[in-house]
Every structure is written in C-alpha cells, then in structure tokens.
Amino acid sequence: MDFASLLGRQLKDDEVVEVLEVQDMQVVYDFDRTHENLEDVYWAAAQASGFQLRFDQNQKLDVVFLYIAASEGFRPIARDEAGVPLYESFDEAKQGFTREGISFRESPGEKWWVKGDFGSNTRHYEFRDDALFRVTLSTQAA
Known part of the structure; x- marks a missing residue:
C-alpha cells in the first residue's frame, strides 16, 4: 500500500475511506479532556494488519505507524504492504x-x-536490538 500518498489527505477522502472500509477500521476521537491545550486528534488502527493512522485536529492524515515487529497489540505489517524500503x-x-x-x-x-x-x-526508522522495529511516516507539520 502506498501510505505516503495518503499523508495530508482528509479523513473523508475516498482513498482514505476505502482503506478504513477494507480494513474494517474504527475512527476514535481523542480530545483534550485534561484541558492541557493539546490538539484533538483522530486514530484508526488496523492491529491485525500492522498499521495505525493519526489524523490532526483538521482531520488530515499526518502520521502513519507501520509496525515491523509485533508490539502494543499490533501484528507485524506484511513487508510487501509497507510501501517503503524496509x-x-x-x-x-x-x-x-x-x-x-x-x-x-x-x-x-x-x-x-x-x-x-x-x-x-x-x-523515521526505529531500531530495537539492532533490528527494524517500526517505521513512522509523517507530514512535515506533524
């Protein structure tokens, strides 16, 4: 999947909605409930497929987390689905x-x-124990 091409797209863009539907992903609104002046964000996780999407307060996709190793309830993403060099x-x-x-x-x-x-x-390539652990794709503004 070309996750990088989704960066900057709106939550309701057809390409994003297709990913959400194919993966049966729910969107969770994460608001500043502690009044710390934090921006509200939206999350959509595909734990079985090994990736998570974050949308900013304007509902633009600004971060994609690709789990290369199992972690936090996520299975590893299929390497041929990552869409970036691993x-x-x-x-x-x-x-x-x-x-x-x-x-x-x-x-x-x-x-x-x-x-x-x-x-x-x-x-952003993150390594743990000398092995690739996670790749994070972000817009420059994120």
Whole structure:
C-alpha cells in the first residue's frame, strides 16, 4: 500500500475511506479532556494488519505507524504492504539515504533511529536490538 500518498489527505477522502472500509477500521476521537491545550486528534488502527493512522485536529492524515515487529497489540505489517524500503539495520538505512541523496538525521550515540527528509514528508526508522522495529511516516507539520 502506498501510505505516503495518503499523508495530508482528509479523513473523508475516498482513498482514505476505502482503506478504513477494507480494513474494517474504527475512527476514535481523542480530545483534550485534561484541558492541557493539546490538539484533538483522530486514530484508526488496523492491529491485525500492522498499521495505525493519526489524523490532526483538521482531520488530515499526518502520521502513519507501520509496525515491523509485533508490539502494543499490533501484528507485524506484511513487508510487501509497507510501501517503503524496509532497512534491516541502522547502518543499512543510513547507506540507503546517502545513496539516494536523502538528507537525514540520526539518534546521537546509540543506533536507535534514522529520520529521512522527503520534502513534504519524513520517514523515521526505529531500531530495537539492532533490528527494524517500526517505521513512522509523517507530514512535515506533524
């Protein structure tokens, strides 16, 4: 699935609604119930398929979490469904970004994460125990 192409789309866009319907996903409204001046957001999780969507207060999709390893009740996403390169290691991710001319930032010290800048969006690769754990796709505004 091309999750990156969904970033920035409205919750009610046909392409987004199709994903929600095919995956039988419920949308949960998460409002600032503690009055801490936090933005309201909307969540839609496909735990069996290994991904979660977050929509901002304007109902625009701003973050996609791809679970590469099982965690938090999510099964791993099928690798052929991720729609982005899945680097097996921190070093491989850095090499891939360098080879493609993508500017990136990395965690200081430990080899924990690498975040590539793709213009209108970013890709954040998180590693645990030297293995790819999760990929987060975000709009620049997120």
